[in-house]
Amino acid sequence: MITVPQLFFAYFAVAMTVLSLLVITAKNPVNSVLWMLALFFHIAGLYLFLNAEFLAAVQLILYAGAILVLFLFVIMMLNVKDEIIGKRFIKGWPVGIALVMSILAVIYFPISRLIQGPAGQYTIEAIRAETNSKVLGRVLYTDYLFPFEVASLILLIAIVGAMVLAKRRA
């Protein structure tokens, strides 16, 4: 019996697969970025499906809103025109596709026989009692405070690095 959630999931799955294929096969990089944007929207929808509202919002704001915009900035700044004329794939592309197919075959078997591990304490009802953001915040700032600080350091490095690398030589 196919339930409604399963139908929803089926739609998401098909759409995401098609969109990601379009991302990697587009000729114009700008087109590729736009397909990616659509993909991110679907991913955000999937997160909502999985009761991760905060993450859905973060995904849209951060990934779609910041990173993709950055991509577009750089693509347009670098003004690649002859891109449309050149070849898309490298010379040995069948090798890559074959390898990917074999990895898929290898992964499929174990995953279809997946056994779930022990459940934690944050049931859906418990999360719904307080909001997802609150629970996430509580766990993040108590148990995972140190990685949080380190993440901020990583962002600092990224800022400094990007400036150093892209600086125009005087």
Next chain:
Amino acid sequence: MVPLNWYIILSAIIFLIGVAGFLTRRNVFIMLMSIELMLNAVNISLVAFSHYLQDMRGQIFVIFIITVAAAEAAIGLAIIVSLFRNKQKMHADEIAEMRG
């Protein structure tokens, strides 16, 4: 109910599409975006686990992954910019100076 392994297989498929894109495209931008694709696939898998195992740690991990992905995208683009400035080339199979 949607079984857990469906989510995982979906994540695997998107990840492998990202790998395929990285291994086969010439344009460096598309290669970078394949990397982002891979990271997102992993995110899906983590959030699915978090939901089904009723543990918040999956979502915490996703936050960190998104952070790192942002940092790495920034640096990657900076590298492409400086590459373009020095070589005027945009294709991965034309840049082979470090061959031994």
Next chain:
Amino acid sequence: MINYILIPVLPLAAFVINIIFGKFFFKEKSHWIAILAVFGSFVLSVITFAEVAAGKTINYDAFSWIVSGSFNVSFGLLIDQLTAIMLIVVTSVSLLVHVYSVGYMHGDKGYYRFFSYLSLFTFSMLMLVTANNLLQLYFGWEAVGLCSYFLIGFWYEKKSAADAGKKAFIVNRFGDFGFGLGVIMIFLFIGAINYTDIFANISTLQGKTITMLGHDFDLITVIALLLFCGAVGKSAQIPLHVWLPDAMEGPTPVSALIHAATMVTAGVFMVARFNPVFSLSEVAMNTVAITGAVTSLFAATIALVQNDIKRIIAYSTVSQLGYMFLACGVGAYGAGVFHLFTHAYFKALLFLGAGSVMHAMGGELDIQKMGGLRKYMPVTFWTFLIASLSIAGVPGLAGFFSKDEILWLAYNGGAVGKTVWLMGTLVAGLTAFYSFRIIYLAFFGKFRGTHEQEHHLHESPTSMTLPLVVLAIGALAAGWIGIPALLGGNNWVGHFFEPVLGHPHVHGTHAEEWMVVGISIAVAFTGILISTIFYLWKPQIPVLIGEKFKGVYTTLWNKYYVDEFYDRIIVQPAFWIAKNVLVGITDAKIIEGIVNGVPKLIGSFGEKLRKLQTGYVQHYALSMAIGLFVILTLVLIAGTR
């Protein structure tokens, strides 16, 4: 105690001083240090001999040398009757040779080196005879071999001298290999290598056998024969006799000291020292006796036709050494050592006399080119005559008493004894013959050399004639310590050796003893008579005989072709193996192959690995993906089974 240690140490000190300072400080005066040292050793040896004759024996461990598990070796001295006699022989002959060398080696550019080597040799020989364990004996044994190499090849720029030195050392090594095996076997089966322990425990090995190549051999026989190998090499018995005639390339004093009186007698000394071991094995004793007798006959026949004066005396030495081994082989160790004692004096005298003749003739060695020298060199002539009479066994002189003792005791030695007695008697005749051949050809008749040589003929300086005279006294009187009871004496030396060397059984009657003595005297005089006929009265006879028996003559003249035989069988194959196998294959191909091949292998491996670095990022990513695939397969698929 210090006196005894000083006996070998004084010459060692002289060696060290001379070899370090001789070239620059002493030069022409280096002989003083050496002579003083040896004289000191001689005096101490005489004092020691007197003490031993009064009954004292010294067996003293000075300090512990090697302590390794159950292998304990001390540096020690054993001075008993046998050692005491050897000390007298070594130091007295060494002293006289030192004095002689002052005149003989005058003006030689290696003067200081000669005396330092002589001192080193004296030290080594003294170490050999005073050792109280096998390791020290072996040390002395090898050291005298080394000094022999130095001294034979003293004039090293001359190729034949250098070759002779090498030959001596290498042939000795063959014998020393067997000797070393014997020492090892003694240690394995008895557990100690000092004489006291060996002689106390050797009888426990009687009857034991050792299995080699599937056959059982009596253990003591094997040990004794292995030890005898060393004696064969060192004392130039068949088959390792080939080095001694070639060793005549060295200066004549060296021949007198090393190849007459001391080093070559080390083999006899060793067999005598180990008489408890040899006495327990009849096979070994017979081997020793027969080897001695055969060598004696072999060398005497070769000496009959040689023309080089030193070579004749060298073969004579080999022959007389055969006599000594003959004696040891029939159990008459005391007689053998007694002959060693007398032989030292008359043989050294013969060599030094030959050196005197060579000195006068400007280095000429061929007796066919000499003649009538007794007019020009009377002292040399008379001393040489005394020595020849002694070696021929003329009654009253030293050689008569010692040789006679050996022949009488050999006669008493059973079937083997009688056989070797016959051979020994024949050799006595031959010895008399060729000894007088030298006398007649060199000192009588007309001078057959060049006019140049005739002008320079003169008697040698006092430094050379004085030792000749002293040695002549020895050649005359040395035998008087062993006058047998038959002739009215008390055989002092036989009784002197009894505690250490035992006394063989004497079955024969007085009548038989007179018969043996009579036969020896008759044979000696026959030899002298025939020699006189051939070389003094009718010199054309030997020439006719030589022509009639040309084959025999040529074989004897070529020393039975033994050297050529060894060359073909051993030396040439060794060279061939060295050149083609060892250099051609192992060195050029295998070692070079490895030494060059390993870097080449690494290089080619590296070359191939280099191709992996293509420079394309996607190729690197591809290898990562392949690795991922492999790991996933291994973990997810293979791991679950």
